[in-house]
Each structure stands twice: as C-alpha cells, then as structure tokens.
C-alpha cells in the first residue's frame with residue numbers, strides 16, 4: 001500500500017488548535033465497527049453493522065490519517081470495533097509506519113481485545129508499534145464469556161503473552177462493572193503488575209443503545225479507589241500525556257494504576273484528541289453528537305485541500321466538554337452512537 005505523502009513540516013507552523021486553545025495532536029481511528037466479541041456494555045447481541053460498502057478503503061484511511069499527521073497529529077491509535085479483525089489491516093499499519101520512520105509520527109499504537117494478538121504481535125512490532133492496550137475485564141474464564149457473550153479468555157491471555165514476547169509493552173484496560181468484576185479488581189491489578197503491565201480502570205459510559213439500561217452496570221471509580229486505598233498505598237503520579245487517565249503508583253506492587261472517570265470527573269480541559277470512524281466521520285468529542293463528514297472531501301478531490309479545509313472547519317467546532325449522566329431519570333444513552341463506532 002502506498003499512501004499520499006503530505007509534507008508534515010509544512011504544517012508545523014499551523015498546528016490544529018480548537019477555539020479553546022487546545023492543540024490537537026492525537027488521532028484515534030476506528031478502522032472497523034465489527035468485532036469478534038459482543039461485550040454487553042458495548043454492543044447489543046444482535047448488533048447491526050455497517051454495510052461493507054460504506055467503509056473507507058484501507059488506502060483512504062491511510063490518506064486520511066496522513067492528512068492529520070501533516071496537520072500536526074503526533075500520536076495515532078487504531079481501534080474499532082476490533083481493529084485486528086479488519087481484513088488486511090496490517091497493510092495499513094505497515095503503510096502508516098512510514099510516518100514513524102520520517103519522525104512525523106511519534107507513536108503508532110492500537111487498542112485491541114487481544115483475541116487476534118497472538119497472530120499479529122510480531123508484525124506489529126516490525127511495523128514500529130511499541131505499545132498496545134488490551135481490554136480485559138476479568139481473569140475468570142466464565143465471567144469473561146458472560147461479559148463478552150462468547151469470548152475465550154485463553155486466546156486473550158495467549159495474545160498478551162505473544163505481545164510481551166515480541167517486545168511490545170502491554171497496558172490492560174478494564175471497565176469496572178457493578179456486581180461483576182468490582183471485587184476482582186485487586187486480583188486483576190496484582191496479576192497485571194506482577195507481569196510489569198499497567199492497569200487502567202474505566203467507568204462505563206452511556207453510549208449507544210445496548211438493549212438494557214446502564215444503572216445496573218455503573219460503579220463510580222471514586223468508590224473503587226476508596227476501597228483499594230484501604231488495602232494498598234496509592235500515590236498520585238504526575239502524568240503529562242494529556243490523556244484522560246489519572247495514575248497512581250501502588251507501593252505494594254510497584255505498578256501503575258490508572259483511572260478514567262468520564263462520569264465522575266470529566267477531563268476535557270486538556271483534551272488533545274479527535275476521532276475518526278471507519279466511514280470517515282470526524283467526531284471531535286466522545287460525549288457529543290457532533291460529526292463532520294470527511295469522506296466526501298476525501299473522495300471529491302485527489303489533492304488534500306478540500307479535506308484539510310473540512311478538518312479545520314470541524315476542529316473549529318470542537319465543543320468545550322461533555323457531561324455524561326447516569327441516574328434513574330437518565331437511564332438511556334447520552335450519545336446515540338456505540339463506543340465501537342469511535343473506539344473509545
């Protein structure tokens with residue numbers, strides 16, 4: 001695959017800055033809305049996926065990502081749905097790795113459910129990927145099957161080991177789920193830290209209709225943290241990645257524990273990111289319905305002027321922040337699109 005090569009240096013003088021002075025340097029790309037699992041908080045069991053014809057081709061995704069890199073994006077994360085189930089996805093990863101070689105891109109990474117990681121770990125490392133996030137909410141195979149509706153925990157474990165063996169740093173992401181994995185969080189943390197992996201906990205966000213309400217799933221991480229603090233010594237760690245996670249160091253394990261708390265504390269002031277979907281829609285805020293179509297400008301003209309102007313227009317409309325609410329009155333999605341559309 002041979003994507004377009006905009007000159008990244010040309011745009012350095014004009015970084016993408018939104019109306020609130022936040023510079024956009026991080027792009028998350030959902031390369032497919034499909035997935036081989038159906039985590040109950042993410043998708044309904046009978047999810048309808050987009051017709052394949054609506055998806056951008058891998059070449060178009062490359063061109064879109066390259067346009068963002070030319071406009072100052074320094075970190076790119078592939079996500080989904082499950083990024084590793086998109087056919088031929090490694091040709092996109094390989095092609096994007098040219099931006100690592102030129103130094104235009106500082107990091108190319110992905111978020112995966114790990115089920116296909118054993119197959120791809122070595123190639124990812126060859127393509128310059130150095131870190132991956134693996135989502136795994138439990139160490140219990142039966143619970144894992146219940147959460148994902150049919151997933152095989154053993155496959156994910158094998159994927160994690162393959163990634164580590166290939167020299168990739170692995171961070172584990174776990175959604176905190178009321179009455180499901182709440183009690184298991186210390187064990188999950190000890191397991192991850194025992195292998196030198198950081199663990200990040202995530203609050204359930206009210207995104208997409210999943211066929212049931214959210215009250216039964218939601219547990220505030222402030223509560224989880226308070227419980228952990230009775231058992232462990234947690235010390236705040238300064239983290240300047242501009243991301244939504246707040247980290248602590250756990251004295252007893254020596255490991256890092258992150259908290260992503262969109263519900264109890266929103267992290268919008270330092271937001272440096274935007275998201276694109278596999279159909280070329282740009283979302284500038286995870287918690288808003290805002291959407292700008294980039295597929296049309298991408299397809300209308302072979303050079304990137306229209307595309308670049310459409311990106312600038314959208315960034316100019318990035319909202320100040322979001323406000324998710326889950327309570328009895330609001331037990332419905334705040335945002336109608338599913339997390340698998342934007343990839344979190």
Ligand code: SAM
Pocket residue numbers: 035041042079080081082083111112113133134135173174175202203204205206207339340343344
């Ligand atoms: N399939 C990949 C995976 O699971 O890592 C990538 C896409 S998935 C949508 C990205 C992350 O979003 C996962 O860590 C998942 O647990 C999380 N997620 C999905 N739905 C969520 C929700 N409603 N609230 C909070 N996190 C959610």
Ligand code: SF4
Pocket residue numbers: 035036037038039042043080081082113135340
């Ligand atoms: Fe698939 Fe990831 Fe959503 Fe689970 S969280 S259903 S693995 S996209």
